């Protein structure tokens with residue numbers, strides 16, 4: 001299931017809007033709604049009620065659950081009385097199409113006082129407690145909503161497969177996936193005789209494939225160069241390769257931790273731990289490097305992820321020469337890259353994934369670097385067409401014991417959940 005909307009965020013707001021509280025929200029919205037699906041809604045509608053920050057003129061109520069509880073008995077009675085008769089039901093129903101409006105009342109209200117709380121998509125599940133020809137009363141997470149009865153059925157709809165799902169389902173568990181020379185940007189790769197390995201979830205399958213990229217670990221990778229950008233323009237920031245260069249090493253060796261441990265060894269260990277946390281949750285995991293040495297350069301790993309995964313997480317630690325742990329950060333897209341394709345069409349996804357991973361890491365108690373994120377012109381970013389992030393789980397001074405890696409990969413796994421709305 002794909003959550004196109006920040007569903008959970010909206011549920012919180014839905015709590016505020018259930019019942020008569022909706023009436024007092026007039027004037028806050030900057031949205032309009034046309035018809036009873038969101039497909040024809042204005043751009044403003046997409047952003048409706050997503051942030052309380054929109055309510056800056058002081059006329060808006062504090063949208064908290066407490067507000068509903070504070071309704072006067074008279075107000076509550078008036079609301080109850082206004083609710084039309086429903087045939088009592090107790091059944092599970094499924095939404096039959098995308099972008100169906102979920103309303104706070106059994107009536108279509110458009111314009112500034114629209115009662116659309118969020119939109120539901122094909123296959124979303126609700127408990128129906130009341131039926132009428134026009135509207136059904138449904139419950140989700142103990143909140144009551146109303147949806148046009150035309151768009152609900154007790155029959156679960158066939159879910160259309162996404163491209164990546166179709167691709168993933170065509171592979172067996174344990175499949176070795178190499179670089180297909182017909183894939184876009186494949187010809188920018190110089191080292192591509194190796195294979196990525198796909199691990200498929202055995203239960204609770206989500207139909208989501210996460211490409212996990214243990215940074216470095218390609219022998220001979222630093223003696224070959226590849227173009228930094230698909231349009232062959234020079235790099236806009238420094239890094240392993242300096243700004244102004246048009247070519248960079250195909251895969252660098254990586255740094256050594258201050259205790260002498262090679263970064264590539266730790267990234268592989270962390271990648272395997274992350275895989276072992278994602279699989280039981282139902283994610284398929286594409287290990288772009290599954291052993292000490294994979295003959296796939298950064299371009300090849302990126303292009304394979306583009307074509308066989310829904311996101312790409314490259315694991316690194318920073319070689320910054322420092323003697324103290326600086327914490328985690330991700331490498332964001334520098335402004336100078338944002339107009340070049342495929343970056344222009346994808347960098348916002350990269351940032352959403354990076355922000356999600358940092359949120360997950362925070363939840364796990366990991367230290368976050370104060371300057372996160374760090375804009376960096378990376379080969380990975382320049383060729384990625386799926387959400388793609390280089391996450392630095394610390395630097396050469398960071399602890400990399402098993403217990404620390406366990407906490408960090410727990411954070412990354414939580415970040416994947418956050419990104420996919422799970």
Ligand SMILES: [Zn+2]
Nearest residue numbers: 215254316317
């Ligand atoms: Zn690295």
